[in-house]
Each structure stands twice: as structure tokens, then as C-alpha cells.
Amino acid sequence: MKVAVIGAGSVGFTRKLVRDILKVPALAETEFALHDINAENLDMVAQLVTKDISVNELPARVTTSTDRRRALEGARYIICCVRIGGLEAFHHDIEVPLRFGVDQCVGDTICAGGLMYGMRTVPEILAFCKDIRDVAEPGAWFLNYANPMAMNTWAAIEHGGIANTIGLCHGVQHGWRQIAEVLGAKDANEIEYVCSGINHQTWYVDLRWKGRRIGRDELLSAFERHPVISQEEKVRIDVLRRFGVYSTESNGHLSEYLPWYRKRPDEIIDWIDMSNWINGETGGYLRYCTEQRNWFETDFPRWLAEAGSPLSQYERSDEHCSHIIEAMETGSVYRGHFNVRNDGLITNLAPDCIVETPGFVDRFGLNMVAGIELPMGCAATCSVSVNVQRMALKAAVEGDLDLLRLAMLHDPLVGAVCNPEEVWQMVDQLLVAEAQWLPQFAWAIDGAKQRIGKAGPNMSRASSGAARLSVRSVEELRAAQPAHNAAESPSALTS
Numbered sequence: 001m002k003v004a005v006i007g008a009g010s011v012g013f014t015r016k017l018v019r020d021i022l023k024v025p026a027l028a029e030t031e032f033a034l035h036d037i038n039a040e041n042l043d044m045v046a047q048l049v050t051k052d053i054s055v056n057e058l059p060a061r062v063t064t065s066t067d068r069r070r071a072l073e074g075a076r077y078i079i080c081c082v083r084i085g086g087l088e089a090f091h092h093d094i095e096v097p098l099r100f101g102v103d104q105c106v107g108d109t110i111c112a113g114g115l116m117y118g119m120r121t122v123p124e125i126l127a128f129c130k131d132i133r134d135v136a137e138p139g140a141w142f143l144n145y146a147n148p149m150a151m152n153t154w155a156a157i158e159h160g161g162i163a164n165t166i167g168l169c170h171g172v173q174h175g176w177r178q179i180a181e182v183l184g185a186k187d188a189n190e191i192e193y194v195c196s197g198i199n200h201q202t203w204y205v206d207l208r209w210k211g212r213r214i215g216r217d218e219l220l221s222a223f224e225r226h227p228v229i230s231q232e233e234k235v236r237i238d239v240l241r242r243f244g245v246y247s248t249e250s251n252g253h254l255s256e257y258l259p260w261y262r263k264r265p266d267e268i269i270d271w272i273d274m275s276n277w278i279n280g281e282t283g284g285y286l287r288y289c290t291e292q293r294n295w296f297e298t299d300f301p302r303w304l305a306e307a308g309s310p311l312s313q314y315e316r317s318d319e320h321c322s323h324i325i326e327a328m329e330t331g332s333v334y335r336g337h338f339n340v341r342n343d344g345l346i347t348n349l350a351p352d353c354i355v356e357t358p359g360f361v362d363r364f365g366l367n368m369v370a371g372i373e374l375p376m377g378c379a380a381t382c383s384v385s386v387n388v389q390r391m392a393l394k395a396a397v398e399g400d401l402d403l404l405r406l407a408m409l410h411d412p413l414v415g416a417v418c419n420p421e422e423v424w425q426m427v428d429q430l431l432v433a434e435a436q437w438l439p440q441f442a443w444a445i446d447g448a449k450q451r452i453g454k455a456g457p458n459m460s461r462a463s464s465g466a467a468r469l470s471v472r473s474v475e476e477l478r479a480a481q482p483a484h485n486a487a488e489s490p491s492a493l494t495s
Helices: 013-022 039-055 068-072 086-098 111-135 149-159 171-183 216-225 234-243 251-257 265-271 284-306 320-330 376-398 401-410 412-417 420-433 439-455 474-480
Strands: 002-006 031-035 061-065 077-080 141-144 165-167 191-198 201-209 334-341 354-362 365-368
Touching (some): 002 013, 002 068, 013 031, 013 039, 013 320, 031 039, 031 068, 039 061, 061 068, 077 111, 086 111, 086 284, 111 149, 111 401, 111 439, 141 149, 141 320, 149 334, 149 354, 149 376, 171 201, 171 216, 191 376, 201 376, 216 234, 234 251, 234 376, 251 412, 284 474, 320 334, 320 354, 334 365, 376 401, 376 439, 401 412, 401 420, 401 439, 412 420, 420 439
Parallel strands (some): 002 031, 031 061, 077 141, 141 165
Antiparallel strands (some): 191 354, 334 354, 354 365
């Protein structure tokens, strides 16, 4: 069996997925074909993975290639964890919107940064799909971790011709463990749950503790009395209070998908916590990714020397990927929450959109649970994002500037902060800044430059961010936490 990884230069993440797969004895003979356009990062990750295999005396093997089609040839499973444009493009996703008062924590799903991320990534997803159709094993599965999750998965299924596409995210599992903690469960497995919605706006619509249903009031009280989480998750707790259900997504993520919590700079700090970037820090994920990349590249020799510990000491993660492959290859049954086309899975969301909802995997493939109805408030919030995603996807596929502008205008946070003319100016500045990664908009770049020249940059609300921290040096990172933590990082940092 061959597993190809596109964007295998991801810091830490590729190694985690490989080790997860190698923990399954039935998958020990897997060939891992690693691909990345960054040959240096690709080589470093391959060295780590190869050492893991060698030290554990496994029959698995690793190949590397900067030629994508070569890596995909004959692959049964294709794992995608790319970041198109790398940190350079990501920087523009965060900094340009700040000139217009749009303060993002992550910027990878919707909001200004997420929409531009989609403009860069969707054309590449379609190129991946063509190669999969051409050279991969017939019926190959495309397992997508790359954000913006919904747009990329939608593109692969609707425009890329890969029906066997599953979008994978770990937000559901992270929120589940948090719920178990606030309720005081001794073991998170005591908590059973059903989540449903769209990626990064998925909702725990049914919670059971040892079979007993947990309602809003009990859950809200548990969150409010927790001494740490009550301070870290103020947005999520407020949404729970008003919507009646808890969101899977982190405080920082959720705050930028809604129009209420980040629109006034002087109020942002009231809703976030600065103890961890994911709690809402301005540009927090950009800072974190920059630090992890710098640390990985600087301390790689140390990590390579420490790599190759016995797999018996490694605890398999709850990332879906290895569990899906194990289920399809061995016939074991795996239950998870997956991103797929709706088609009636959630009755009060559009049938063509991508939803994140429960399903089961076995030797017969993916089997989804249909007929779930979201609470009306959740459905309303998700529907707004779905409409933004739909316009953005069409804009990305066709290079449609008008639709890109309209998607940006209808984004909840952008629309809460900017007037229409500011949105038009922001799109122009983003197009010019990111032109090298936007071939479908090549025709529009000169016009954007001309409009910028006439109007001048809108700096009336220019901001360095309401809650910004500086990038730490490698020396500061070493002092703050053990070196191996960066090598284990789940960040997807590819070119």
C-alpha cells in the first residue's frame, strides 16, 4: 500500500501522521511517498521519518520527490497538508486587513485571510485532483487537512472530480476533551457526543455523560466555574450562553467567524486571553507558525539525534487519518466527524455545502449519518459562512473579481468592520500583495494597482493589532519549553 503526502515538509505534522499509521501492525509495510516543493524541508522530515522506521526495524519505506505526479503514482491514499504561499502569503493575509481594522487571530477559514487563502489554495487542489485522477490507484482516497477546509474539500468534490474526498480536522476531539475536563470526568471517554455543523463552526448538539444527557445550564455552569478555561474561552462560553450549545472551535477561531467580538478594537481584549495564541491574540497563529519554523530549522540536528524512539513509547494520536486507513484496510469500524458534501446529512443547511458531521468508516468506505437538524441559531450562523464560502469558491475557480469582492463584503467580521468601499480597496491591496500565488487573477492585477494609485492606501484605521505579541527568538523558545515540543507541533507549514 502506498500513502502519498502532499506538503510533507510540514513541521511535525507529517511525522505524527506517519507514526500514527506505523502504530497499526497491519499497516507496517506501507510505502510513504513524501512530496513538497521545498526540498530542504522535505529532506529534514524524511530523515526523521526514516530514522523512526529504521530504529523500530519496520518493513515500511520512505521515498521523497519534488515531482508531485511521481509521488502520487499508484497511491491508494493521498494526504494533503499544504500551505500555499507559506508564511510570506500568510503575513499578507493578516497585515493587509489590519490596515482596514480587520483584526484576525488565525485567518485560515473565512474572514479576509481565509478567503485569500482559498484563492491561493483552490487552484492547487484542482491540480492535485487532476494528478490523482491520472496516476493514483483507481478509487484512491483524498484525505485533506489543508485549510480553508470547507472550500478545499468542496473544490475537490465538485470541481476536481474526486468523489472519495474527506476533509479532516481535530477541532471536535479537542473540544470534547475540554468538555470532559470542565465536567470533571475522570476519563474523557466517559463523555459521548454528537457534533454537527460546518468546519470550525461545528456544534455539540448532543452530550451524554455515562448515558445521562448534559443540558445547556449544567454545561454553562461547569465552564463558568472552571478557573482556567473560564478565562481562556470567553467567546465560546458567551455563545454557549446565548445559542444553547457549545462550539468545537477555539476562542480565537470562533471570534473571527462571528460579527460581534472583534469589531471594536478597544473591546477585543475583553473577549480573549493572551496566555496562548489560540485564545484570540492578534495574528497569533502567524506568530506561532513563524516561531515553530525558525525553531525547527535551527534545532533540526538536535531533533534528528533524539528521533527514533521505540514506537512502543509513542501514543497514537486521535488525528482521523490513521484510523480511517486502518478501518478501510482491515475492516475495523471507526467513528468520527468528517467533512463531506451535505446532501441531506444536515437538513437545515444547503445540500451542496460541505458539512462536518458524524460518520463511520469500514472496509466498505465512508458511511455518513443523515437527517440531523441543527438548532436554528447554529444553522443561521453556519448558513452565513456557507454563502461566503460558495461565492469564494466560485471566485477562486473562475478568477471572478466581482465574486471575490462580494464574498469579502458578506464575510461576518469584515462586514461588521468595513464599509463597501473599504472592502473593495482591501481586496485590491490583497490581490497586489499576493499576485504571485493568484494566477487566475493575473488579468486583474494591473487594474488593482491603478486603483490603489488613485485612491492611496486607506490608513484611517491602520492598526498593529489590539492584542499583538512579538515573535520570540529560538533562545526564548528553548527556555520556555522542551525542545522536542516543536518537533511534535501540529502546525502545517509548507510552501
